[in-house]
Amino acid sequence: MMMKNLLKRLSVKKFHQLLLCGKLSCRELTEYYLKRIDAYDRKGPCLNALILLNQQALQEADAIDDEIKKTGKLTGKLCGVPVILKDNVNTWDMETTAGSESLRGFTPDEDAFITKKLRAAGAIILAKSNLHEFAIWGETISSILGQTLNPYDLTRTPGGSSGGTGAAIAADMGMVGIGTDTINSVRSPSSACSLVGIRPTIGMVSRSGIVPYSLTQDTAGPICRTVEDAAAVLQVISGYDNEDEETAWCADKKVDDYSCSELQLGLAGKNIGVLESFFGSQAEHLEVNAVIEKAVNILQAAGANIIPVKEEIDSGWLTADVSVHLYDLKDHLNQYLKKLPDRAPVHSLEEIIKSGKFHEGIRENLEQAMLHSIGTPDYNERLVLRGQVQTQLMKIFADHDLDAIVYPHQQQLVCEVGGSQKERNGVLCSVTGFPSIVVPAGYSQSTRTAPVGIPIGMEIIGRPWSEKTLLSIAGIYEKKATVMELPPFTPDFK
Known part of the structure; x- marks a missing residue:
């Protein structure tokens, strides 16, 4: 019983404490x-x-345990941490399919840059997660x-396109997860599954070795x-990463260690804007609005100055008329596919379409x-x-002297299976490349299907x-x- 209690929803920090003792x-x-x-x-x-699961996961865990016994030290910042990795991120020892039958059976020659970083930090890639095929929708x-x-x-649905990672982490099937985000795709499942998701500033995280959708907007988080x-x-x-030139912008940047001591300071002196145009006004928006209003009140109670932002921004217009995702897709995906070895089943978007090996729901895109x-x-x-x-x-x-801006990630509840996501606001950071974090704000009313x-x-x-500021808030x-x-x-488990 004690062991089972120790294992439930473990954090990295607590796991490492238990590991070392x-x-x-x-x-x-x-x-x-x-x-x-x-x-x-x-x-x-x-x-x-x-x-798919990593069939060598237990052997990798044993090797880490042996190393800790020899040295008495952790092997890295994520020592022994089982990671759920979205299956559009390359792994040299497991297939990378981007969720598509057109790439079934293909295992890349090497890891993506971020996979290498995870393994170097001691992490175990436990499983590859489902995604909306080629990360195309939500x-x-x-x-x-x-x-x-x-x-x-x-x-x-669990949101998307990184919904496999979101569902798995929410269900405690891994300790931490990786998603990718072109329009909403890290933050959407985080919102829908009561998780924390980070879309970093474009250029902070390399995209090399990740199946691309739109390199203008793609990132991982x-x-x-x-x-x-x-x-x-x-x-x-x-x-x-010299294989992703955009990351040259972060060469002199450092993601500081997250400090729990900062939490004692509260939000006194922080100016946080509330973007009013990203809230809906119809019946289907009322539950979301009420939950976000309570969350904003918590920020205010913690000392933040809450400032209404009345400037009009239309998230629907950003998705339809500003985002370049469908304009980049062919050229950027082809760049990736053309570099694959001859044994890869497809080498262009045209070949994918001709193969017919994809979900019918993405045909139009x-x-x-x-x-x-x-x-x-x-x-x-x-x-x-x-x-x-x-x-x-x-x-x-600048006009409001803001440290951050908040709003609901999605103006209405995540859609039912068979439906399509509506009124997601994550596109603002996707088209601008600015950083954002989604945090759990609360829940709708209980229903028969959602107790x-x-x-x-x-x-x-x-x-x-501004990731350090966002993490602190x-x-x-x-x-x-x-x-x-x-x-x-x-x-x-009982």
Whole structure:
């Protein structure tokens, strides 16, 4: 009984304390997660979150345990930490399919840059997670695995495109997770599954070795249960990579250690804006609005100055008329596919479409992407608008002397299975490249299919390279809010 209590929803810091004092081993923790995967992923509620497991995970755990016995020291910042990795991130020892039957059976020659960083920090890649195929949209359905379910409400999606990671971390099938984010895809499952998700400033985290969607907007980021864990993962995966020229911008940047001591300071002196145009006004928005209002009140009670931001920004317009995701897709995906070895099953978007080996739900986007390209007049016009939005957002920060801006990540509840996500606000940081963090804000009213309610996330955004400030605000909010409800369909083992 005691061992099972130690294992439940462990944080990185607590795990390392138990590891060093001999109360827990890497093997015991890895076995615990594998048992939960066996119980809940394809059995029980059948979350369908994971595409494949690392068959060497227990051997890797044993090797780390042996090293700790010899040295008495951790092997890195994520020593022995089992990671759920989105299956568009390359792994040399496991297939990388991007959720597509068109890439089934393909194992890359080497790890992605961030996979190397994770392993160098001592992490164990426990499993590769489902995603909306090629990360193209937000419901987490793919031809290789099908639909992933939300562990808080099995009739709803877990958000996306990184919903496999989100569902798995919420269900305690791994300690920390990695997603990628082109429009909403780290923050959407974080919001929908009551997790912390970070979209870092573009250039902080390398994209080399990650199947691209839009390199103008793509990044990778942590999906975790706590701010502290997310900060630890971000510190590990960030840094300069000469294979991704955008990361040259972070060569002189450092992600500072997350300090719990800062939490004692509260938010006194912090100016936090509330972006009013990112709230809905119809009946379907009322539950979300009420939860976010309570979250903002918690920030204010912690000492923050809450400032209404009345400048109009239309998230729908940003997605439809500013985002370049479909314009980049063909050219950027082809760059990746053309570099794959001859044994890879496809080497272009055209070959993927001809193969027919993809989920029918992404056909329209794939065919639209074939009609677009980088460098066209339409594309360049979007880049001009992107620059204008970046300046507009910086001006809002300057005019109101803001440290951060908050709003609901999604104006209405995450959609049901078979539906499509609506009114997600994460596009603001995607088109500008600014950083943001989603934190659990609360839950909708309990229903028959959602006994504890449906999770609702608050997004906190900042100026470029303001991750330390955002982490501090998120950490203080997390400590004051204590809103966590556990997923009802993946209970703790007795």
